[in-house]
Amino acid sequence: MNAYTRQCAGRQGGAVGTPPPASGLLPEATGPDGRTAEHSGLDQLGGFAAAQLGRLCDVVGIDAPRRTAHQQVLCDLLGPAAARPLASPPPSPSFVSDDHTPVEFSLTFPMGADVVLRVLAEPGCAARTLSGNARTAWAAVGRLAAQWGFRLDELTRVSDLFLPPVPHGPFTLWCALELRPGGPPGLKLYLNPGVRGADRSLETVEEAMARLGHGPAFEPVRCYLRSRFPERATLMFFALDVGPWAEPRVKVYVVHHDATAADAGDAARLVPGACPDRVADLCRRIGGDGPFSRLPLISCYSFTGADTGSPTGHSIYVPVRAYVRDDQEARDHAVRLLREYGVPSDPLDRALAALTARHLSAGVGLISYLSLVQAGRQAPRITAYFSSEAYRAFPPRDDTGPGPGPEAAADGRSATNPARSAGASADQ
Numbered sequence: 001m002n003a004y005t006r007q008c009a010g011r012q013g014g015a016v017g018t019p020p021p022a023s024g025l026l027p028e029a030t031g032p033d034g035r036t037a038e039h040s041g042l043d044q045l046g047g048f049a050a051a052q053l054g055r056l057c058d059v060v061g062i063d064a065p066r067r068t069a070h071q072q073v074l075c076d077l078l079g080p081a082a083a084r085p086l087a088s089p090p091p092s093p094s095f096v097s098d099d100h101t102p103v104e105f106s107l108t109f110p111m112g113a114d115v116v117l118r119v120l121a122e123p124g125c126a127a128r129t130l131s132g133n134a135r136t137a138w139a140a141v142g143r144l145a146a147q148w149g150f151r152l153d154e155l156t157r158v159s160d161l162f163l164p165p166v167p168h169g170p171f172t173l174w175c176a177l178e179l180r181p182g183g184p185p186g187l188k189l190y191l192n193p194g195v196r197g198a199d200r201s202l203e204t205v206e207e208a209m210a211r212l213g214h215g216p217a218f219e220p221v222r223c224y225l226r227s228r229f230p231e232r233a234t235l236m237f238f239a240l241d242v243g244p245w246a247e248p249r250v251k252v253y254v255v256h257h258d259a260t261a262a263d264a265g266d267a268a269r270l271v272p273g274a275c276p277d278r279v280a281d282l283c284r285r286i287g288g289d290g291p292f293s294r295l296p297l298i299s300c301y302s303f304t305g306a307d308t309g310s311p312t313g314h315s316i317y318v319p320v321r322a323y324v325r326d327d328q329e330a331r332d333h334a335v336r337l338l339r340e341y342g343v344p345s346d347p348l349d350r351a352l353a354a355l356t357a358r359h360l361s362a363g364v365g366l367i368s369y370l371s372l373v374q375a376g377r378q379a380p381r382i383t384a385y386f387s388s389e390a391y392r393a394f395p396p397r398d399d400t401g402p403g404p405g406p407e408a409a410a411d412g413r414s415a416t417n418p419a420r421s422a423g424a425s426a427d428q
């Protein structure tokens with residue numbers, strides 16, 4: 001446990017209104033100066049985000065000792081950023097979320113199984129340069145792997161591709177934790193395909209897929225990309241599952257620029273068994289036929305051990321925040337979608353209440369994405385992504401038409417699409 005861990009995790013017992021755990025994981029519920037935990041924590045980034053995480057753990061039934069451990073890991077990942085007062089600007093212009101909070105939460109709703117909570121963080125967010133960001137993030141992953149006994153063989157095999165001497169933005173490496181009720185979290189790493197320059201992102205991912213033995217399975221996606229890159233399709237993430245996953249995946253995230261709902265459906269055709277109509281229907285119900293120009297639709301192709309000659313899973317990410325007036329509308333989309341897939345939606349409402357006390361209709365962006373995963377014979381799965389809003393909530397949109405229009409208030413990054421301009425900044 002380091003200073004940040006003790007500091008912000010120690011405050012959580014009070015912050016979430018639950019007693020400190022008896023396990024002794026958190027020796028200090030109050031600071032050395034006698035200030036109460038909740039008094040000093042919630043106005044700092046780590047304390048604020050860890051309190052949200054604690055309440056979300058309660059929603060999914062994670063017990064108190066484990067909840068505390070998860071909060072500690074989150075604060076560890078944030079490093080020096082955890083202790084930053086929220087009154088100061090964000091530690092860096094993090095691409096994790098629109099208000100630059102370097103944390104994002106998500107709840108996934110598998111059919112017939114319990115909801116699963118995940119948290120994404122940018123470990124290098126406090127660094128002043130992108131090189132420093134990369135060094136910090138890779139070191140954080142090394143520490144987590146050592147702590148949990150995870151091997152990093154795949155990451156090591158592609159490290160030269162994703163850790164160049166001079167990285168390009170908008171990020172280097174993010175970590176997501178899947179918080180299960182038992183055992184250590186599942187760890188997922190998100191790397192930047194454009195880290196050696198956005199113009200080289202396709203060759204970077206091709207090489208990484210070949211090295212990991214997924215060259216033949218990547219071929220259909222490669223062909224799809226080759227004919228559209230970079231005007232109509234770019235690459236956003238290259239992701240690796242690390243540790244004891246039942247079926248570890250390598251994932252490639254493709255951004256569809258100005259795509260229609262039908263185009264998104266077509267993108268799912270690269271995956272045998274994925275239903276294009278389901279994908280197009282989901283897009284259509286949120287943004288109409290399109291084109292989706294305010295924020296782009298994103299596909300994720302997943303690849304598992306056995307090389308089948310094609311990707312084994314497809315996910316569509318719909319940036320719902322750019323196509324609704326406010327979060328009440330986004331929530332209503334999510335609830336209808338969950339109902340249609342036969343999944344109880346009450347954890348969604350409880351999660352929203354765990355994140356913020358504001359009215360859902362008072363802002364937009366709390367629900368950032370809704371996604372649908374189709375993989376092999378598994379039942380389709382809906383996931384909702386949540387912003388922390390540690391720094392700000394965006395006002396409701398004035399105009400909710402699906403076509404091109406004024407910049408999305410929820411975007412918060414002006415009309416520039418960071419995925420397209422990723423190569424523009426070599427160092428922050």
Ligand code: TRP
Pocket residue numbers: 095096097098104298317368369385
């Ligand atoms: N904030 C970025 C975006 O909205 C990156 C990102 C965060 C993202 N979480 C995501 C992209 C989930 C796709 C899915 O694009």
